[in-house]
Amino acid sequence: LLCNPKDKKVLLQIKEDLGNPYHLASWDPNTDCCYWYVVKCDRKTNRINALTVFQANISGQIPAAVGDLPYLETLQFHHITNLTGTIQPAIAKLTNLKMLRLSFTNLTGPIPEFLSQLKNLTLLELNYNQLTGTIPPSLSQLPNLLAIHLDRNKLTGTIPESFGKFKGPNIPDLYLSHNSLTGKVPTSLGDLNFSRLDFSRNKLEGDVSFLFGKNKTSQIIDLSRNSLEFDISKSEFAESLISLDLNHNRIFGSLPQGLKDVPLQFFNVSYNRLCGQIPQGGTLQSFDVYSYLHNKCLCGSPLPDCK
Template sequence: MTPRYAMFLAFASLLLFLYCKGCYVSAATCHPDDESGLLAFKAGITEDPLGLLSNWKPGTECCHWNGISCLEDKRVRFISLYGQPDNPKGYLSGTFSPLLSKVRNLRSINFIDLRNMTGSFPKFVYHLPRLIFLHIENCKLSGPLPTDIGRLSNLNELGLKGNRFSGPIPNSLRNMKELTQLHLGGNRFSGEIPNFWDSFPNLVYLQLQNNKFSGGIPTSIASLAPKLGNLELNNNQLSGKIPESMNKLVDPFPDLAIERIASLDLSYNKFKLGKIPKWVSSSTVINSLKLAGCGIKMRLDDWKPSWTLYYNFIDLSDNEISGSVVNLVNGTERLEGFWMSGNQLKFNLSDFKMHESLKNLDLSRNQVFGSVPQSIVGLEKLNLSYNRLCGKIPMSKFPAAAFVGNACLCGSPLPACRRQ
């Protein structure tokens, strides 16, 4: 090897070392704006008992921090932080730093079950032009939604359920025309549900349950057909309109003509439906129907839904439904939960088919008769209290509360049967 060639190799090795070192430094660090914004978020956290942010450290590759994901250019695109609702110490505490706006390429934010995060609706999201998914759920954000929320016109999904937001839904929300999912349940929203749903041609999920909405169901919800797959309005203060010349409520539902509703929950409002609406019965893909406490007064045998085979969940509790559930239940194959408490049902429990898929059954406070079948052992939850059942209870894990109020039931967990 000539001295000149050896010198060339040494110089080339030095260049390669410097080049690789530069590559390593570049790959190992965040974009300075991303790092600054994320560390500002961490600085706003007062408690992190599970150490969710323990590896958020300056000078390291932020794309490998917990809950952070990047694309090829090493810019942060996704933040997903989840608390542990089953762990009393599984929550972050603090506030959302406005400097998160520096993470300019964010497309998706998921802050879920961070139960002790406080403040109002975070304004930093207005400065994230690429944001299309925003879920801040089960935190403690409060106050009204700002009128300028309509600036988030590129959002596909907005999830704010389980917070403490109050006041009306601002009309500017109608500017978010790209929405496919809107989750506002479990807050303190009030006033009438706005009548602007014809502004959302792609909306599939609409969840407004567990709030304080009043008035009727707006007619523009009909414009969501036939794409609407999930509608949850339960546990509000909704009702029909009462004309001065009438003594009864009129049907509060517009003729929605929704053929593909898959999940519907309107339970515990102030409806007096009388019977299950035709547009509900006509759905051929429905798998979850919940109309508890909706003023339904009918014989269940007279209800002829188009399709029951693939029902997963049915809750018609606390109505005035009479007759038998046998034809309905036996006509399903995937039933997991069936709740019919507080009605006037009268049928032989021996005729009730306990599907292998069935896990939750509540027939309490009816007039069900017959004996308790051995097949209840496959259930996870059961309530047969306050009926007219007789005989010995099969051995099971259920407490006495599941069987009380049946005059001639006996055996554990109730008093022993008398010898004849």
């Protein structure tokens, strides 16, 4: 048998704590746990290194016993609508964890501080839940993060200033959309080179022009449906930018000439307070009127000619 007896005991405890769901019917004590459904064993150590529970008819809370699988690198509870309670504190013990994905569930409560101790995390995905409270500034201490998905929760407060101080070799993609985040975006975020930022559908205000720049390597920026208010006229944009969504804000001024040379595949500045001629002879004519409608006095193709 390959299966480690300690791991087997823990898995059977998890199964019992979840009420012996049909989803885990293959977890038979008489068989080798390395071949059970939704788990994986490390080929060298034969220890359980992944538990991925996906689209299961499971009710209840994440069992504390998950914290007793010390070799876990991947922990996923995904698309389980009847999963409730808070993010299990025992997860703090899983120091080898690289991927934590608790998404599309009914988890409630705050994003716990202990996550910042899981220094091997490359992916933190806590989206599509019912999480509340503020974003812990300590998440910026995670040195290996590639992406943070906190979108589609009920988070409040401001974006932490520390999010402009990620220490790792990679600057993580930040997905914070569909929450109730307020206040200004910290200017510290302008010090880093984020390749993907999605802050859409929050209640953010003020100036975010420091997120743009010729020397950035941004690819996707979505700041739509906030209350952002700044003059875009002087902004410069990275040539790497393929998607820029600023719709439904209070952005004023005119679109800078340099935008026409950016190889945008998606662009929307509708429902703002922009004025003046849309820069001609570049990519901005490849978008239809819906990208520009409901501004103060924008004109020129694809909108009607300037008077």
